Amino acid sequence: MLSWYAFNGALEQGFVYGLTALGVYLTFRVLDFPDLTVDGSLPLGAAVSTVAITAGWPPALSILAAAAAGFCAGAVTGLLNTRLHILHLLASILTMIALYSVNIRIMGRPNLTLLGKPTVLDAITGLNLSYFGAPLFFGIIALVAGAALVWFLSTAFGQAMRAAGDNPTMITAQGVDTRTMIVLGVGLSNALVAAGGGLVAQNQGAADVNMGVGTIVAGLASVIIGETVLGKGGVLRGVAAALVGSVLYRLAIALALSFKLGSFALTPSDLKLVTALLVVAALVAPQLKTRMRRR
Amino acid sequence: MLTVSGLTKAFNRGSVNEVAALSGIDLTVETGEFVTVIGSNGAGKSSLLAAVAGNFPPDRGTIAIDGRDVTAWPAHRRAHLVGRVFQDPLKGTCAGLTIEENLALASRRGACRGFGPGVGSADRTRFRQLLAPLGLGLEDRLRDPVGLLSGGQRQALTLLMASLVPPRVLLLDEHTAALDPKTAGQILALTGDVVTAGRLTTLMVTHNMNQALRLGNRLIMMHQGRIILDLCGEEKAKLSVEDLLARFYALKGEELASDKMLLT
Incomplete structure (x- = not known):
């Protein structure tokens, strides 16, 4: 079974990647905009944050810089879609591919270490929390970000953004330019993801240009698993589902890694397959539920 | 006041599927006038409304609302002047948002949307009264998602939303066509109330000649992208469905005579 250590690690990962899950929730669920930019904006955030810290910026400020860079990346996808009329999925793939080169330019090489550099985690090292520290710290960050997102989506502006995803005809008739909403919404989503990327880099002590591969699937898995557990409906529930789902997803991965049957054991390279199966299972679960009820 | 002059629009221009939706429409609707628009399928009724709402730029002609030329304005920019109710009851409201959130969105039609709370307690009181x-019974269901409502309830809500900020022009596009007869009657009665109470300048497209005669103080008939009949005041009030049909056939003229021959 799962060791206490592995459980803590999964919790920590779940919260660190919580921001990513929130970003994916914003595009997939709120804006109805399948956005793959995130695979590029997570390493973008990591790169910007790492470079900023290396240049002597305070770690917290470097996260804000990462978010700003992520916003720009998302806005590019939004503009490609709304102004140049490129299909949303393709627009996001184009930005994602372009970011690969951009990220290497930012770092000057494919990866950059933060060894011996200050990180946001320095804030809690003096508190003597042993291995509870990191999960607690990132848990608080994830909760604050989640609360901020709930607040934002309940403002007059946020409501209009939700309406743009729900019913473009209606919100246009109410005087809102859906194109603006898509650009800002996808931008905000990628700002969250890039901030998450900055946290990931600081947590693991390095940024790598390939660290974003599969971000979208992991984020989507989190959102869907969370919805399977908490149900759908309402912003509060959606945001909570994304965060709960993120933790459950990392727990499921940790559980899969601890799985042993005789001499057979799963390795980290099997995780993509496990993730894909998890998403399929989470997608099928509601269908099975209704089919059972009908019988 | 709505002024449309020389409005022309062809869809799929230059292809074999070219359709002349509007062929030189001239129409002036005075403030407070309630115009019902009838005509056969493809006559250009919905295109006229869509053009006024700004869904597409016309090929030729101008549209002015209260003297302001809005021809080049996109739909969202005209929204502060125009209220709309669609044929599809699902089009006018957001299913995933609650009743109060939908009303709140409509209460800011064309206005700046800031970062204050979307729905305040004062809003709630006002929405309940509305x-x-x-x-x-919607006043007790403010926090229910609109997706839970029936088509008729959603259409009533859309009508309320369209008039929440009094529009300079209210556009109703066959807004009762998708409803059962009883619900359609209720929505129609509500339409009359809302238009009268706000003295709204209104264009209402309908397929139902009875509706067209009963409501409003002016009636226009469209055919092949043109206005072929325009009656108001006494003339409209005296009209019966039979008269209307007779005039319809007379005005459609030869083309219809040949249709008739085909049918008999």
Whole structure:
């Protein structure tokens, strides 16, 4: 079974990647905009944050810089879609591919270490929390970000953004330019993801240009698993589902890694397959539920 | 006041599927006038409304609302002047948002949307007072998602939303066509009330000649992208469905005579 250590690690990962899950929730669920930019904006955030810290910026400020860079990346996808009329999925793939080169330019090489550099985690090292520290710290960050997102989506502006995803005809008739909403919404989503990327880099002590591969699937898995557990409906529930789902997803991965049957054991390279199966299972679960009820 | 002059629009221009939706429409609707628009399928009724709402730029002609030329304005920019109710009851409201959130969105039609709370407690009180006269019990369901409502309830809500900020022009595009007869009657009665109470300048497209005669103080008939009949005041009030049909056939003229021959 799962060791206490592995459980803590999964919790920590779940919260660190919580921001990513929130970003994916914003595009997939709120804006109805399948956005793959995130695979590029997570390493973008990591790169910007790492470079900023290396240049002597305070770690917290470097996260804000990462978010700003992520916003720009998302806005590019939004503009490609709304102004140049490129299909949303393709627009996001184009930005994602372009970011690969951009990220290497930012770092000057494919990866950059933060060894011996200050990180946001320095804030809690003096508190003597042993291995509870990191999960607690990132848990608080994830909760604050989640609360901020709930607040934002309940403002007059946020409501209009939700309406743009729900019913473009209606919100246009109410005087809102859906194109603006898509650009800002996808931008905000990628700002969250890039901030998450900055946290990931600081947590693991390095940024790598390939660290974003599969971000979208992991984020989507989190959102869907969370919805399977908490149900759908309402912003509060959606945001909570994304965060709960993120933790459950990392727990499921940790559980899969601890799985042993005789001499057979799963390795980290099997995780993509496990993730894909998890998403399929989470997608099928509601269908099975209704089919059972009908019988 | 709405002024449309020389409005022309062809869809799929230059292809074999080219359709002349509007062929030089001239129409002036005075403030407070309630115009019903009838005509056969493809006559250009919905295109006229869509052009006024700004869904597409016309090929030729101009549209002015209260003297302001809005021809080049996109739909969202005209929204502060125009209220709309669609044929599809699902089009006018957001299913995933609650009743109060939908009303709040409509209460800011064309206005700046900031970062204050979307729905305040003062809003809630106001929305309850607005919904109560509908007699649908919606005033006690402010926090229910609109997706839970029936088509008729959603259409009533859309009508309320379209008039929440009094529009300079209200556009109703066959807004009762998708409803059962009883619900359609209720929505129609509500339409009359809302238009009269706000003295709204209104264009209402309908397929139902009875509706067209009963409501409003002016009636226009469209055919092949043109206005072929325009009656108001006494002339409209005296009209019966039979008269209307007779004039319809007379005006459609030869083309219809040949249709008739084909049918008999």
